[in-house]
Amino acid sequence: MAQRAAGGRSETAGLDRVEGRGCVLRGDDIDTDRIIPARYLRCVTFDGIGEHAFSDDRKQAKGDHPLDDPRFRGASILIVGRNFGCGSSREHAPQALMRFGFEAFVGASFAEIFAGNCTALGLPCVTLGERDLEALMDSVSLDPAQRIVIDLAARTLTSRAGTVAAGLRDGVRKALLEGSWNATAVLIEAGDAIERTAARLPYASGFAT
Amino acid sequence: MPPAKSLFDKVWDAHAVRELPDGQTQLFIGLHLIHEVTSPQAFAMLREMKLPVRFPARTFATVDHIIPTDSQHRPFADSLAEEMLVHLERSCREHGIRFFDAASGKQGIVHVIGPELGLTQPGMTVACGDSHTSTHGAFGAIAFGIGTSQVRDVLATQCLALSRPKVRRIEVTGKLGGGVYAKDVILHIIRRLGVNGGVGFAYEYAGPVIEAFSMEERLTLCNMSIEGGARVGYVNPDETTFAYLRGRELAPQGAHWERAVAWWRSMASDPGAHYDERVSLAGNEIEPTVTWGINPGQACGVNEPIPRLSEVRAEERAQVAEALEFMGLAGGRPLAGTKIDVAFIGSCTNGRISDLREAARVARLGRVAPGVRTYVVPGSQAVARQAEAEGLPEVFRAAGFDWREPGCSMCLAMNPDKLVGRELCASSSNRNFKGRQGSPTGRTLLMSPAMVAAAAIRGHVVDVREVL
Numbered sequence: 199m200a201q202r203a204a205g206g207r208s209e210t211a212g213l214d215r216v217e218g219r220g221c222v223l224r225g226d227d228i229d230t231d232r233i234i235p236a237r238y239l240r241c242v243t244f245d246g247i248g249e250h251a252f253s254d255d256r257k258q259a260k261g262d263h264p265l266d267d268p269r270f271r272g273a274s275i276l277i278v279g280r281n282f283g284c285g286s287s288r289e290h291a292p293q294a295l296m297r298f299g300f301e302a303f304v305g306a307s308f309a310e311i312f313a314g315n316c317t318a319l320g321l322p323c324v325t326l327g328e329r330d331l332e333a334l335m336d337s338v339s340l341d342p343a344q345r346i347v348i349d350l351a352a353r354t355l356t357s358r359a360g361t362v363a364a365g366l367r368d369g370v371r372k373a374l375l376e377g378s379w380n381a382t383a384v385l386i387e388a389g390d391a392i393e394r395t396a397a398r399l400p401y402a403s404g405f406a407t
Numbered sequence: 408m409p410p411a412k413s414l415f416d417k418v419w420d421a422h423a424v425r426e427l428p429d430g431q432t433q434l435f436i437g438l439h440l441i442h443e444v445t446s447p448q449a450f451a452m453l454r455e456m457k458l459p460v461r462f463p464a465r466t467f468a469t470v471d472h473i474i475p476t477d478s479q480h481r482p483f484a485d486s487l488a489e490e491m492l493v494h495l496e497r498s499c500r501e502h503g504i505r506f507f508d509a510a511s512g513k514q515g516i517v518h519v520i521g522p523e524l525g526l527t528q529p530g531m532t533v534a535c536g537d538s539h540t541s542t543h544g545a546f547g548a549i550a551f552g553i554g555t556s557q558v559r560d561v562l563a564t565q566c567l568a569l570s571r572p573k574v575r576r577i578e579v580t581g582k583l584g585g586g587v588y589a590k591d592v593i594l595h596i597i598r599r600l601g602v603n604g605g606v607g608f609a610y611e612y613a614g615p616v617i618e619a620f621s622m623e624e625r626l627t628l629c630n631m632s633i634e635g636g637a638r639v640g641y642v643n644p645d646e647t648t649f650a651y652l653r654g655r656e657l658a659p660q661g662a663h664w665e666r667a668v669a670w671w672r673s674m675a676s677d678p679g680a681h682y683d684e685r686v687s688l689a690g691n692e693i694e695p696t697v698t699w700g701i702n703p704g705q706a707c708g709v710n711e712p713i714p715r716l717s718e719v720r721a722e723e724r725a726q727v728a729e730a731l732e733f734m735g736l737a738g739g740r741p742l743a744g745t746k747i748d749v750a751f752i753g754s755c756t757n758g759r760i761s762d763l764r765e766a767a768r769v770a771r772l773g774r775v776a777p778g779v780r781t782y783v784v785p786g787s788q789a790v791a792r793q794a795e796a797e798g799l800p801e802v803f804r805a806a807g808f809d810w811r812e813p814g815c816s817m818c819l820a821m822n823p824d825k826l827v828g829r830e831l832c833a834s835s836s837n838r839n840f841k842g843r844q845g846s847p848t849g850r851t852l853l854m855s856p857a858m859v860a861a862a863a864i865r866g867h868v869v870d871v872r873e874v875l
Contacts, residue, residue, distance in 0.1 A: 226726055227602055227702050231840040235847070236821045240473065240487040242447040242494045254847035281603035284636065284702070285840060286819075287538040288445065289554035310606050310638050311538055315554035369429035369570060378429070381557070382456065385564040388424050388433055392461070392566060395424045395435045400670050401528060402437070405663040 207320030212377035216302040218274030229285035248297025278305035283312025325365035411677035437531040445536030449558035476811035515787020518542040518755035525655025529644035530674035541632040544641030545625035573683035578614035581690040586872035589624035590855040602704040605637025616690040700730030749832040750863035757835035758786025769860035775807035776866030820845025833862040
């Protein structure tokens, strides 16, 4: 398993594939308040937040939740529906899922801020066509022990259900493959161009000129 | 003549530092707002990377999510909340960041104080570690909600790496009826376009209804863009915008003012600008709108029947069934008449002075119904002072409402204000997600502040037009 810094997955090597078992979490528009209820945001580090992933949903399901299903134990790929991670910008959501043990997400679509937060941590969010996703969910539900391979370079996902196209935006793919998902390091490289851009904005000087 | 451009394109291009190797744009951020929840880990990452804050004068801090609304006295009873605030105070001191704390008289919800201090201005880029940052688009700013790693990026470089979204222009034509508010307009837009309809888009709101809106109404509108999936939503700046900004503490003053207005005007969308998509909605068809489900798109007019399972498309059926079961509501019946347990007026969506005035107008007409617990929470200390000057706390108290101190309060349950058990809350906030208001089984009905006040005095959901 990749080493995890406070920010996310270690960048020392790029990431060209994620391989592991899947966990099927059905449902659309699953929001960040469900992924990590707000009371667990009362913290100054992300340590220990993993155990609270889907805390309320799991309690209400009384053990009958995919994250507590022994057949999915040890899964590293979370398989979800449409618009996963909608709602708040809290990075606590992907942090909690990462610390629970997930290294990649496969779904019909993802909310924008959630997907961006995942990229910043080196966690790919790949999309499948509706039929392919349904087939993958069925296949993994029947045979949770199977290995799933997400090939980021080839943009494919392979399971017992076959090899299918896996959507991943060019820029995100490149950042993951090259191990450059910590944007701070990339942004710093702009050097003085940052100050030059600021100097062109009339409000930066309070409209003094 | 330069080609016609939208405000979005003008602002994006003016702030582009460079194209990044991965195809994203490095965008300069003019205003960075921080609060206690999403910044401590960002400061820790900065320390780990041994980096300073690059433009400390472009970041401003306040405390809102965790602050109790019964008393702001320190230390807070909740030691975790206290620790978060201590961290923020320390980080601001260490890096020279201005902090509008409770003692400053300027504390409040981050999306309320940015505008009222004059920090948020047209043509700017704004970022904050909170998804409701889209609020600031009301001024014709391009404002992004960001995660903690991106807060680190902005602290370290005053920049973000972003993909350029498409722009959808949403026109609201005609005129709103009485008792119909900006909150109803945005709930209606989300209902029509879907909770994920805006993914990959910036929304430009336009048309006669939006142009007639006050700044506070525009703030409510832009605030919930993210609930429709759009990270960014904005309104072009106009005379209403400039009149609001004039004389604000941190807005340009004196000789600088005229130059500022000229530039702000130049940043508005040009006639004939290109939009990737256009949508038009009729303002006179919008009713007082209330959510019946577990996302903000599951909404309907207050007198309109909630959808029956048999009426919804097959692919939505499971979700609607889950929502109705969680909410304990029956399809085919309107929300009007549904008994409530709690009424919450406040939040970054509807915690401004005009919201409180509208709610007070209703509160003057009755008394809180027996058994209904209420929270009236001003969005900032400045809003509270203005309300006091107008005698609003007395109006609310006389009607049996609980008038409280400024903060995020019951919108998100990171402070003591929470639902208990399966309580049903009429709420002027922005999210009706399961568990959002602090009880895993608590239920939320989103509506305008006037509708919340009306529900509080009747004890059940009611069309505010029948009360006024």
